[in-house]
Amino acid sequence: MREAAAVRAGQAGTAPPTAGAAGTNGRGDDPLRRRATAQSMAASQRDISVSEFFAKNRHLLGFDNPRKALLTTVKEAVDNALDACEEAGILPEIWVQIRPSGENRFQVAVQDNGPGILKKTIPLIFGKLLYGSKFHRLRMSRGQQGIGISAAGMYGLLTTGKPVKIVSKIGPGKPAHYYEIQINTKRNEPEILNGKGEGDEIPANARARQVMEKLGIEWIEVDHGTRVTIELEARYQRGRASVDEYLQQTALANPHVTLHYVDPEGHEKHYLRVADVLPPEPKEIKPHPYGIELGTLVAMLNESRAGTLHQFLTTSFSRVSAAVARRICEAAKLSPRASVRKIGRREADALYQALQNTRIPPPATDCISPIGEELLLKGLRQLVPGEFYAAATRPPAVYRGN
Amino acid sequence: MREAAAVRAGQAGTAPPTAGAAGTNGRGDDPLRRRATAQSMAASQRDISVSEFFAKNRHLLGFDNPRKALLTTVKEAVDNALDACEEAGILPEIWVQIRPSGENRFQVAVQDNGPGILKKTIPLIFGKLLYGSKFHRLRMSRGQQGIGISAAGMYGLLTTGKPVKIVSKIGPGKPAHYYEIQINTKRNEPEILNGKGEGDEIPANARARQVMEKLGIEWIEVDHGTRVTIELEARYQRGRASVDEYLQQTALANPHVTLHYVDPEGHEKHYLRVADVLPPEPKEIKPHPYGIELGTLVAMLNESRAGTLHQFLTTSFSRVSAAVARRICEAAKLSPRASVRKIGRREADALYQALQNTRIPPPATDCISPIGEELLLKGLRQLVPGEFYAAATRPPAVYRGN
Numbered sequence: 001m002r003e004a005a006a007v008r009a010g011q012a013g014t015a016p017p018t019a020g021a022a023g024t025n026g027r028g029d030d031p032l033r034r035r036a037t038a039q040s041m042a043a044s045q046r047d048i049s050v051s052e053f054f055a056k057n058r059h060l061l062g063f064d065n066p067r068k069a070l071l072t073t074v075k076e077a078v079d080n081a082l083d084a085c086e087e088a089g090i091l092p093e094i095w096v097q098i099r100p101s102g103e104n105r106f107q108v109a110v111q112d113n114g115p116g117i118l119k120k121t122i123p124l125i126f127g128k129l130l131y132g133s134k135f136h137r138l139r140m141s142r143g144q145q146g147i148g149i150s151a152a153g154m155y156g157l158l159t160t161g162k163p164v165k166i167v168s169k170i171g172p173g174k175p176a177h178y179y180e181i182q183i184n185t186k187r188n189e190p191e192i193l194n195g196k197g198e199g200d201e202i203p204a205n206a207r208a209r210q211v212m213e214k215l216g217i218e219w220i221e222v223d224h225g226t227r228v229t230i231e232l233e234a235r236y237q238r239g240r241a242s243v244d245e246y247l248q249q250t251a252l253a254n255p256h257v258t259l260h261y262v263d264p265e266g267h268e269k270h271y272l273r274v275a276d277v278l279p280p281e282p283k284e285i286k287p288h289p290y291g292i293e294l295g296t297l298v299a300m301l302n303e304s305r306a307g308t309l310h311q312f313l314t315t316s317f318s319r320v321s322a323a324v325a326r327r328i329c330e331a332a333k334l335s336p337r338a339s340v341r342k343i344g345r346r347e348a349d350a351l352y353q354a355l356q357n358t359r360i361p362p363p364a365t366d367c368i369s370p371i372g373e374e375l376l377l378k379g380l381r382q383l384v385p386g387e388f389y390a391a392a393t394r395p396p397a398v399y400r401g402n
Numbered sequence: 403m404r405e406a407a408a409v410r411a412g413q414a415g416t417a418p419p420t421a422g423a424a425g426t427n428g429r430g431d432d433p434l435r436r437r438a439t440a441q442s443m444a445a446s447q448r449d450i451s452v453s454e455f456f457a458k459n460r461h462l463l464g465f466d467n468p469r470k471a472l473l474t475t476v477k478e479a480v481d482n483a484l485d486a487c488e489e490a491g492i493l494p495e496i497w498v499q500i501r502p503s504g505e506n507r508f509q510v511a512v513q514d515n516g517p518g519i520l521k522k523t524i525p526l527i528f529g530k531l532l533y534g535s536k537f538h539r540l541r542m543s544r545g546q547q548g549i550g551i552s553a554a555g556m557y558g559l560l561t562t563g564k565p566v567k568i569v570s571k572i573g574p575g576k577p578a579h580y581y582e583i584q585i586n587t588k589r590n591e592p593e594i595l596n597g598k599g600e601g602d603e604i605p606a607n608a609r610a611r612q613v614m615e616k617l618g619i620e621w622i623e624v625d626h627g628t629r630v631t632i633e634l635e636a637r638y639q640r641g642r643a644s645v646d647e648y649l650q651q652t653a654l655a656n657p658h659v660t661l662h663y664v665d666p667e668g669h670e671k672h673y674l675r676v677a678d679v680l681p682p683e684p685k686e687i688k689p690h691p692y693g694i695e696l697g698t699l700v701a702m703l704n705e706s707r708a709g710t711l712h713q714f715l716t717t718s719f720s721r722v723s724a725a726v727a728r729r730i731c732e733a734a735k736l737s738p739r740a741s742v743r744k745i746g747r748r749e750a751d752a753l754y755q756a757l758q759n760t761r762i763p764p765p766a767t768d769c770i771s772p773i774g775e776e777l778l779l780k781g782l783r784q785l786v787p788g789e790f791y792a793a794a795t796r797p798p799a800v801y802r803g804n
């Protein structure tokens with residue numbers, strides 16, 4: 001009865017009648033079987049919270065297993081710390097401490113000397129998935145997703161029941177703020193557990209130490225910075241893809257960073273900076289035509305304030321000069337003076353093909369912020385024993401995304 | 403200056419003062435550098451739509467590359483069709499058609515004879531991520547995420563600009579509904595493009611064919627069912643992990659399904675069902691204690707209506723008898739008569755450890771719906787040439803999740 005071979009050419013719509021269907025409507029004949037209908041199915045349809053989704057699908061975010069969960073947690077916290085410092089023009093100093101806190105449990109604490117976080121945004125940054133400042137801009141940074149550190153906190157909560165602890169201070173003479181936060185996965189919202197749901201304030205005076213001790217807060221004295229502590233089910237292991245390796249590589253790739261690390265066995269490592277200047281600031285640039293998709297082009301057309309197609313092309317993209325714009329319009333068989341608002345789906349498609357097929361110079365590279373060969377070599381020499389060192393830089397090309 | 407070796411034991415908090423920091427607050431000294439502050443950073447924090455997130459991170463959902471995008475799209479549509487039919491007690495008949503529609507573009511159409519979808523829920527199912535009926539229940543099904551088919555539609559929109567097309571009909575004598583839908587990624591909401599934003603209705607009378615032809619709708623005549631059409635950038639390829647292989651395996655693993663397939667070159671394959679009964683319906687069961695995490699236990703305690711701990715244990719889990727519940731309470735050093743509402747974080751932790759360390763029988767297996775050795779062999783014999791066939795079933799164990 002079952003035929004795996006091609007039966008004949010033509011439309012599937014004219015396929016031979018099905019053999020073996022039980023009844024003309026194909027319904028099975030077990031009378032006791034519960035039958036869902038279009039109505040009953042519609043009634044059970046509902047929204048799924050993004051936190052619930054990722055609690056179930058944590059492997060998508062790097063929490064596949066206890067070993068990887070530890071690495072991901074450290075990485076998200078350190079990446080955030082580095083990005084915050086660099087954006088604020090501060091030479092980063094970062095403290096990482098991992099302590100065993102029970103069978104298969106560790107407490108990860110990461111502190112920085114960054115600009116600190118405003119009181120009102122602390123709960124959202126650490127207790128809500130898909131919230132952040134880096135997602136929407138077209139600029140290089142380490143974390144982009146608005147999901148990493150809050151996902152780490154959620155993983156900690158799910159595996160140990162412990163909230164995320166955050167201390168942050170935005171400047172000398174300003175109070176520090178302390179929060180114990182847990183994410184409400186049903187609502188994707190932060191719940192503040194301490195200070196009657198308001199968090200605790202630590203005054204910027206001689207009593208600060210005393211208040212911190214009373215609240216059980218650990219804090220390395222800095223004028224401004226943030227410390228986050230997450231307790232999670234994890235496994236500590238040295239070697240490839242370990243926390244130790246990641247931190248060493250981070251020190252190597254970021255010669256302007258000072259990094260202090262205390263591992264779960266109490267061993268300390270101090271990577272001191274070899275460069276006293278921050279790497280050149282990455283620039284936010286317009287997308288290159290080769291790097292966009294049709295969907296992105298349509299969205300750009302919808303949002304553009306340009307009047308004509310020519311204006312749109314020269315103002316929305318990198319490397320599209322007036323001459324290049326004219327050639328693109330010609331290839332798309334569209335007038336450079338065509339109104340952007342009147343470009344329909346078919347014209348957008350033609351424009352997209354023309355953008356891909358017109359010769360356009362490669363993108364500028366000041367949008368990425370390389371460490372530089374000299375500094376890389378300097379870092380390399382100090383961390384890796386050897387007799388000959390070389391660094392190379394390759395020419396740029398375009399790939400989708402930013 | 404840079405030291406990779408452990409300097410000395412003790413607290414990171416008492417680390418030596420940093421060498422090379424530019425100024426006491428660690429700020430760099432480039433006066434032209436734009437400086438972000440805690441205030442300016444807070445101002446740029448914002449919510450990220452789940453659609454925007456997955457548009458950028460499409461690899462998380464199986465849209466890594468054009469070849470895989472085609473497979474994922476077919477798979478999501480076929481899985482939905484099979485689940486809908488089985489839930490409604492209908493022997494599934496499914497039509498899959500893939501047509502080339504331009505350079506690197508294909509149109510994928512999947513139709514079923516399932517129960518159909520109510521008019522009002524069609525746009526949400528196909529044009530909103532994280533919406534569905536299968537996520538929250540503790541029952542086996544193919545798709546669970548409430549994300550697959552709408553993500554496929556979003557990928558199609560982003561790469562070809564074309565909307566998803568859906569036809570659905572819930573019974574003989576009922577009108578069919580036709581929608582052209584595109585997801586608004588900024589809002590994660592469906593936008594209906596046809597019928598002035600209301601969709602089109604196809605009457606259940608002699609004019610049906612005529613109306614469909616006028617609207618350019620393809621539809622295989624069935625009393626009830628759903629057809630979804632997605633156009634996307636893709637690559638068609640035979641062999642391992644191909645659409646052809648997936649459909650063959652689906653036919654093999656589901657002997658009760660009839661599957662018609664027209665590939666991009668017009669070749670047809672018809673897999674006719676070898677079984678006229680649906681597999682036994684999977685049961686929704688309570689979780690087994692070995693399979694939950696602490697976070698899940700805490701959530702269950704919060705939501706439970708049980709008065710005492712003993713009641714909670716015997717009513718919330720599989721395989722926890724009165725005797726087992728008493729042993730768990732003993733191991734956790736908690737009274738079986740303790741009030742569920744008074745169980746704090748510390749007690750929950752003790753309870754969790756006790757659940758893991760108490761001997762509890764393995765879970766029942768009627769929550770999974772195996773095809774059965776006999777039917778598997780029947781399918782195997784028809785699809786794979788060979789002289790000896792055997793099928794084996796292994797005993798159950800617990801793994802986290804459902």
